[in-house]
Amino acid sequence: MSETKSAGDIIDARCTKCKDITNHTIVALVEAKIERVKCNVCSGEHKYRGVPRQKSTGETVKGTTSRRKDPVADERAEWETLQIKIENADSQPYAMDGIFRRKDVIRHKIFGLGQVVAIAGPKKIEVLFQDGKKLLRCG
Numbered sequence: 001m002s003e004t005k006s007a008g009d010i011i012d013a014r015c016t017k018c019k020d021i022t023n024h025t026i027v028a029l030v031e032a033k034i035e036r037v038k039c040n041v042c043s044g045e046h047k048y049r050g051v052p053r054q055k056s057t058g059e060t061v062k063g064t065t066s067r068r069k070d071p072v073a074d075e076r077a078e079w080e081t082l083q084i085k086i087e088n089a090d091s092q093p094y095a096m097d098g099i100f101r102r103k104d105v106i107r108h109k110i111f112g113l114g115q116v117v118a119i120a121g122p123k124k125i126e127v128l129f130q131d132g133k134k135l136l137r138c139g
């Protein structure tokens with residue numbers, strides 16, 4: 001399993017002309033690092049650009065990079081699974097001087113039902129509501 005490449009090898013690289021990941025032939029190497037490549041699709045020769053890490057051979061990378069990390073969507077999904085559970089759980093009204101523990105289900109006047117997901121610090125709890133996570137004061 002050697003990573004060593006040599007001129008003439010075929011590799012995947014990003015072609016600026018094709019605007020895609022295409023097969024390239026290595027033209028030049030500098031200190032075992034690929035320097036110049038030639039696109040096998042448009043025959044354009046250019047500096048080597050690596051392909052994104054997640055790419056596995058055979059799959060074409062879509063034009064728009066899919067951004068999976070959306071914290072709001074994550075919290076929304078978390079809420080949806082939680083909602084079913086907490087609707088049937090015993091809830092207690094939220095009070096600023098109340099004592100709450102992790103997984104307690106509370107009722108907030110504005111935010112509605114929520115579950116304590118973390119103790120955020122002294123006198124602070126993190127609660128997941130339908131609107132997302134909120135930091136609330138507690139006793």
Ligand SMILES: [Zn+2]
Pocket residue numbers: 015016017018019022039040041042043044
């Ligand atoms: Zn090309």
